[in-house]
Amino acid sequence: xxxxxxxxxxxxxxxxxxxxxxxxxxxxxxxxxxxxxxxxxxxxxxxxxxxxxxxxxxxxxxxxxxxxxxxxxxxxxxxxxxxxxxxxxxxxxxxxxxxxxxxxxxxxxxxxxxxxxxxxxxxxxxxxxxxxxxxxxxxxxxxxxxxxxxxxxxxxxxxxxxxxxxxxxxxxxxxxxxxxxxxxxxxxxxxxxxxxxxxxxxxxxxxxxxxxxxxxxxxxxxxxxxxxxxxxxxxxxxxxxxxxxxxxxxxxxxxxxxxxxxxxxxxxxxxxxxxxxxxxxxxxxxxxxxxxxxxxxxxxxxxxxxxxxxxxxxxxxxxxxxxxxxxxxx
Numbered sequence: 001x002x003x004x005x006x007x008x009x010x011x012x013x014x015x016x017x018x019x020x021x022x023x024x025x026x027x028x029x030x031x032x033x034x035x036x037x038x039x040x041x042x043x044x045x046x047x048x049x050x051x052x053x054x055x056x057x058x059x060x061x062x063x064x065x066x067x068x069x070x071x072x073x074x075x076x077x078x079x080x081x082x083x084x085x086x087x088x089x090x091x092x093x094x095x096x097x098x099x100x101x102x103x104x105x106x107x108x109x110x111x112x113x114x115x116x117x118x119x120x121x122x123x124x125x126x127x128x129x130x131x132x133x134x135x136x137x138x139x140x141x142x143x144x145x146x147x148x149x150x151x152x153x154x155x156x157x158x159x160x161x162x163x164x165x166x167x168x169x170x171x172x173x174x175x176x177x178x179x180x181x182x183x184x185x186x187x188x189x190x191x192x193x194x195x196x197x198x199x200x201x202x203x204x205x206x207x208x209x210x211x212x213x214x215x216x217x218x219x220x221x222x223x224x225x226x227x228x229x230x231x232x233x234x235x236x237x238x239x240x241x242x243x244x245x246x247x248x249x250x251x252x253x254x255x256x257x258x259x260x261x262x263x264x265x266x267x268x269x270x271x272x273x274x275x276x277x278x279x280x281x282x283x284x285x286x287x288x289x290x291x292x293x294x295x296x297x298x299x300x301x302x303x304x305x306x307x308x309x310x311x312x313x314x315x316x317x318x319x320x321x322x323x324x325x326x327x328x329x330x
Contacts, residue, residue: 048288048328054084057281062108064099065092067308067315068160068243068301072112072269074319079292082329083284091315096121103150103272110273113152114160115141116265118272128201130265134159137266151275153286155268158243158298162202162264164191164257165240165247167230171255178260179211182237186213192229193239195220202264203239210263230254242267242298248306269293295326 059080063073073091081087090108093099096117102108115137119125123144131137134155142152164179171177174185182189186207197203197220207213221229221238227246229235240247240256247254271289278285300322307318323329 046291046327047330048079048082048291050082050084051282051284052084053282054284055086058086058088059109059277059281059285060088060090060107062089062093062099062102062111063091064096064111065094067245068305069112070315071304071308071318072296074315075292075296075322076110076112076271076289078316078319078323079288079328080285082323083288085281085285100272103274104148109277110271112269113272114267115155115270116161116267118152118270119144119265127265128206132259132262132264132266134266134268138268138270141270145272146275149275150272151278152270152272153289154293155266155270156293156296156301158269158296158301159267160241160243160269160301161267162200162239163242163259164207164237165226165230165254166237166257168252168255170236171257176255176257178258179207179213179263180260181257182207182211182213186215188216189236190217190219190234191215191237191239192219192221192226192235194223194226197239206263210261227254243301243305245302245306245309248299248302248310269296292323292326292328295322 061073061077061080063069070091073089077087077089077091090102093102093108093111096113099108099111099113100122103111115134116127116130118141119130119137120127123141125140131140138152138155145152164182166176175181176185191204191207193203194200197205198218199205201210204215204218207215215237219229219235221235226238226240227244230238240254242256247256271293273285304318304322307313307321308315320329
């Protein structure tokens with residue numbers, strides 16, 4: 001993290017998030033970007049009001065065991081506490097299969113999951129069959145969960161997914177904004193990606209079949225080096241993750257190319273819970289989670305992840321900063 005970034009105050013860094021929350025709260029449920037959506041159930045700004053009736057209900061909120069999931073689990077937990085619920089936390093459960101098992105056996109009341117992960121890992125959908133539309137992926141996931149006595153709340157605006165990234169200097173030089181802008185240029189460019197990239201629709205396979213692109217060279221690389229190869233000039237393009245902490249760096253050092261043909265699967269977050277819990281908790285359960293999710297754009301999630309992974313802040317503190325800056329809690 002640069003000195004310039006570290007001098008910025010928490011208040012200044014998160015001031016933009018409040019504006020995003022307000023804009024999304026006013027916006028209608030539709031969006032021109034299929035991988036973004038605003039929520040209709042309780043979305044928008046406004047402080048969460050504690051309901052004394054909720055104090056009779058204890059919820060255990062879970063998450064998988066990596067930064068983004070833990071931050072999301074903290075946001076949900078603290079928001080539900082503000083709504084008056086008694087909340088316990090299990091925010092290091094492990095993989096999606098472990099988290100789902102914990103939900104089904106009653107160890108947790110709910111946890112944040114990705115639509116693409118749910119469809120491919122739980123319901124046997126092939127990656128190339130996962131909808132690129134956030135709403136379609138959500139409806140399909142929700143329908144499948146309901147067959148198991150579970151349900152899912154509406155998706156976040158942000159999607160955590162693979163994406164084609166490059167240095168801003170490269171994008172400016174080549175005039176790149178969308179993946180389709182690589183047409184006629186990709187044959188002169190080197191792409192780096194994970195070893196399994198050749199077989200993934202959200203990687204080389206999708207770029208070749210969905211966009212008709214051919215690259216000068218594809219080089220497998222360890223996931224931890226996907227930014228290093230750009231910085232060192234080894235790669236012209238690299239498969240990044242849309243909410244990587246590095247993308248919150250100042251001066252927009254890196255650029256994500258928009259998936260303008262909607263080839264890559266949707267990876268928006270949905271909060272999964274069981275139907276019995278959703279019924280007994282009352283309307284504040286879904287309303288509260290949908291409300292605090294409404295400000296979680298891609299840029300906002302990048303910043304939250306960066307505060308943990310780069311600034312080494314605690315996820316609980318980062319979640320509280322977000323909720324306070326957005327006006328959800330005092």
